[in-house]
Amino acid sequence: MDTKKTGFNSKLIHSGAVEESMGSAVSPIYQTSTFKFEDADQGARRFQGKEGGYIYTRLGNPNLDDLATALTDLEEGYGAVVTSSGMAAVNDVYMALLGSGDHMISHNAVYGPSRGIMETFYPKYGVESTFIDCSDIENIKRSIKPNTRLLYLETPANPTLKLTDIEAASKLAHEHNILVCVDNTFCSPYLQKPLKLGADIVLHSMTKFINGHADIVGGAVIAKTKEILDKLVYVMKNVGFNMDPHQAWLTRRGLKTMAIRIERAQENAIKVAEFLESHPKVKWVLYPGLDSFPQKDLVEKQMAGPGAMMSFELKGGIVAGKQVMDHVKLALLAVSLGGIETLIQHPASMTHAVLGQKERMEAGISDGLVRLSVGIEDVEDIITDLDQALSFA
Ligand SMILES: Cc1ncc(COP(=O)(O)O)c(C=O)c1O
Known part of the structure; x- marks a missing residue:
């Protein structure tokens, strides 16, 4: 064929x-x-x-x-x-x-x-x-x-x-x-x-x-x-x-299963982003699927969907970031992204820790920034996990 x-x-x-x-x-x-x-x-x-x-x-x-x-x-x-x-x-x-x-x-x-x-x-x-x-x-x-x-x-x-x-x-x-x-x-x-x-x-x-x-x-x-x-x-x-x-x-x-994996992860990501955006310990959420996303028009123009990647800022800064990392149970505390499992990481204390604070800020990596790659688990379980980890933030 x-x-x-x-x-x-x-x-x-x-x-x-x-x-x-x-x-x-x-x-x-x-x-x-x-x-x-x-x-x-x-x-x-x-x-x-x-x-x-x-x-x-x-x-x-x-x-x-x-x-x-x-x-x-x-x-x-x-x-x-x-x-x-x-x-x-x-x-x-x-x-x-x-x-x-x-x-x-x-x-x-x-x-x-x-x-x-x-x-x-x-x-x-x-x-x-x-x-x-x-x-x-x-x-x-x-x-x-x-x-x-x-x-x-x-x-x-x-x-x-x-x-x-x-x-x-x-x-x-x-x-x-x-x-x-x-x-x-x-x-x-x-x-x-x-x-x-x-x-x-x-x-x-x-x-x-x-x-x-x-x-x-x-x-x-x-x-x-x-x-x-x-x-x-x-x-x-x-x-x-x-x-x-x-x-x-x-x-x-x-x-072979990429489309259905992404569809499911994206469906979960929309719900997770909405949950995070309304959470009192979270300052802001950056996710192309939210109305608050600053480049919404460009998402519409060149992307067929918002995907499964997001970043959010914790009000409690570096200390809160580490606390959340230490308390997640379902999400894996690991770098990388795009897998079937939810992955979470805190760039300021991990991938970008080698940068000075000024360089990190210039690159948009603030103290309380958390990066989340949403997986295809049950979305209720992802949200429950994040909610209990956020209680330590
Ligand atoms: C956007 C992007 N490009 C390139 C790479 C490098 O890929 P690899 O780790 O497979 O060498 C990564 C790895 O995280 C990435 O996130």
Whole structure:
């Protein structure tokens, strides 16, 4: 069946590249490092690109192609690479598209290491960067230089949930021949399709909603054109960013239920956000599904739903944050997000504790900020758990 023509849910289940064998309903795992050739001529033809077929798993493997094909269909791109982690995907983009003398612009609250590695490691190779609040398109405009090659967005950003208008940012970037990459980890293609909104590249930490079961680490980059894809594939193969076949197989399995997982988590998240917003110990809640969300119009414009991620501020600051963390019973006190289990963390005492108070405030990480990834448990149990933990705040 041509899955390019089917609906999103059918693509989730049926899209892929592994040939069925022996009637198995599920694709087998090709857990092999290498592939044998029929004879010397076939080996030569494959190495010279005159014949398709596999050579060596770092260069290609059916399970990696299976997952990459499904992601390409879901994001409506030209092609994809799948990588050993989300950070491998980020670096695949940086290495493929930036070189000595180039400049890139990004949001100041992107995932920490996506910013950290650009500021500490890439300057060694002559790459410059500017991190600003991309939710204001004028800021992007002011930061463009003659050598700007890449606009790297993450929307919603983490954990401030600030949105960037992908369509407007892409239009501006393209007027200056700048490519646009969007980290779509928080939304998944179920809630947001950056390529359709004008971006050139989409990136995922598949560790999150795509796999959804907190049992693998993985990444993916989906390109709009062959030209971009070829550059991404070259780096993936030669730097060795590839996934392992078993990791790819597990991710492909997790992906099948992504839409119903997100629907359920989102349904829960709306109720949890309303509960938190009315709680006396909570100062404010940032969740794209609430009427109080400052960029409600942009949610309507570019997202198919508000998702399952939220942040809220405790009136009691750092001490209250730690108390809530110490008393949750159902929610797991853990970083990461997008799994079937509710995860909670307190950035000021955990992920962002290394930053000074001033730097944290600039990045929007206030003392009492709590980040919540709502899972698919019974919503009454999630709310009961938060309510009893909040009594210690
Ligand atoms: C938005 C975002 N992008 C990228 C990454 C990096 O992904 P990974 O941890 O799979 O390397 C993360 C990880 O938390 C993330 O939240």
